[in-house]
Amino acid sequence: MSEAARMRGVRILAVLVALIALSHPIIAVTCATGACSRPAAVGMTVNAATGLVGAVQQGSTAAAAGLQSGDRVDFLRTGWTMHLWLWDGEFVAGRPFVLPIVDPNGESRTVTIVAPAEPIDVNALTFRIVKLLFALVILSLACGVIFIRTDTLTLAFYAFCMLYATSDNTQWMRISPPILMPLATLTSILPVLGYVGFAYLCLRFPTGRAVGAWRWVDRCLPYFGVVLALVYYLHFYQSALITNTTSPLYVATGVLVVLSALVGLAAYLSRFWKASGPDLTRMRWVAAAIAVYIVAVILFFTDQIVNRVPNPWIGWFFVFNPAPFAFAYALVKEHVVDIRLVGARTVVYAAITSVPVALLAFVDWFFSRRLEDARLATVFEIAIALAFSFGYAPCTSGSIGFPSESFLLRVTARSSACST
Secondary structure (H helix, E strand, O other), rough: OOOHHHHHHHHHHHHHHHHHHHHHHHHHHHHHHHEEOOOOHHOEEOOOOOEEEEEEOOOOOOHHHOOOOOOOEEEOOOOHHHHHHHHOEEEEEEOOEEEEOOOOOOOOEEEEEEEOOOOOOHHHHHHHHHHHHHHHHHHHHHHHHHHHOOHHHHHHHHHHHHHHHHOOHHHHHOOHHHHOOOOOOOOHHHHHHHHHHHHHHHHHHHOOOOOOOOHHHHHHHHHHHHHHHHHHHHHHHHHHHHOOOOOOOHHHHHHHHHHHHHHHHHHHHHHHOOOOOHHHHHHHHHHHHHHHHHHHHHHHHHHHHHHHHHHHHHHHHHHHHHHHHHHHHHHHOOOOOOOOOOOHHHHHHHHHHHHHHHHHHHHHHHHHHOOOOOOHHHHHHHHHHHHHHHHHHOOOOOHHHHHHHHHHHHHHHHHHHOOO
16 A cells, blocks of 8 residues: 555544544534433433332323333343443433333333423533534644644644543433444543543654653553553443442543543653753643643542532533643644645645534534524624634744635625524
C-alpha cells in the first residue's frame, strides 16, 4: 500500500470515528426532548443485578401494564444483556417494550410497557445542546489537524479531543435494545482514548518524541491504555451484574485517570524546564491549560464517586475545558503543524467551514421537528453565526484567513429566512 493510500485510509477512519463520537451528544439532545424515558418515569425500580422489581408507583404506566412489586425479570428469557439495559437503559417513548417476568409464585408472564414522554427540562436541554456544539467544534479541530499531517503528535491530539466529544459516552447504552448492549458498550471506550492521548501529548509535545527517562513511560502507555480500558469495562460488568450500583472498579478507573494526568504533567514540566528557544515559546501556550485539565479531572471523579447527585458546575468545568484549544493553538500558531501548505489550506478550510453549515442544519431540524419554536431557533442560529464569525477571524503569521464578516452576513441572513 502506498503512503498516499495509507494516509487516505487514516483520514477516512478519523472521520468515521468522529461521526461515532458525535452521535453521543446528538442522542443526548434527542433524549432530552422527550424521546426517551427513564424507568423512574414509568413508575418502577428494578435491581439490575437480581432483576427484582422494587416499588411500583400506583397509577403509573408500569402499574397499568400489570407490573407488581416482588416480580422478577426472567433473565432466562431475556438473556444476560438485560442486566446492562436495566442498569443504564431508557425506554423509547411511545414504543412498546416487552418484559418477561416471573411473579413471586414462580409463574411466568409478560408485561408490555409503553413509556410516556418525559417533560422537557429546559436547563438540561440547554446544557446538552451546548455540549453538542462544543463537540462539533472539537471534532473539527481534531479532524482538521489529522488532514494536515498524520503522525504520533496529531494522532495523540485527535484521541484527546475524543474525550470532550464523548462526555456523554454511555448514550448508546441507554437507547439500544438489550440484545445490542454489548455492542453499544464498545462505543463508551472513546473517553479512555482521550485520557491516554493527553498523556501522549504531554510526553511528546512539541517535537513528537519523548525525551530522556520519559521514553520508557512513553513505551508503557499502550499497555496502560489496555489496563484502563479493562478496568473501565469490568466496572460495567460489576455494576450491572453484581452490585447494581457504582462499583469499586469505577473508583479504580478514576484513580488511574488522575494518575495518568499527573504523570503527563510531570513529563511536561520536566521538558518545559529544560526547553529553550522556539520549543520554550511553543510550550508556554499549553502549560496553564494542562493544570486546568488536571484540576477538572480530579474534581470530576471525586464528585462522581462521593456524591450521589453530581454537582452540575463541576460537570460544566470538566466538559468545557480549554485544554484542547490550547494544544490546537500551539500546534498551529507555532507551526508544529504548519497549515501554510497549499493542499492543507484547502482541506482545512473546507473541513472547518462545513461545521457551521452542519450546525445550522441541525438547529433547523431540531426546532422544526422537536420543539417547533421558531424564535428560539433564530436565537441559536444567530449565536452560531456570531461564534463562528469571531472564531474564524482572519489570522496572521501566514495562517489561513477566514472571511468572518462575509460569513456572518450570510449565515445571519439565512437564519432570518429560516425563521420566517
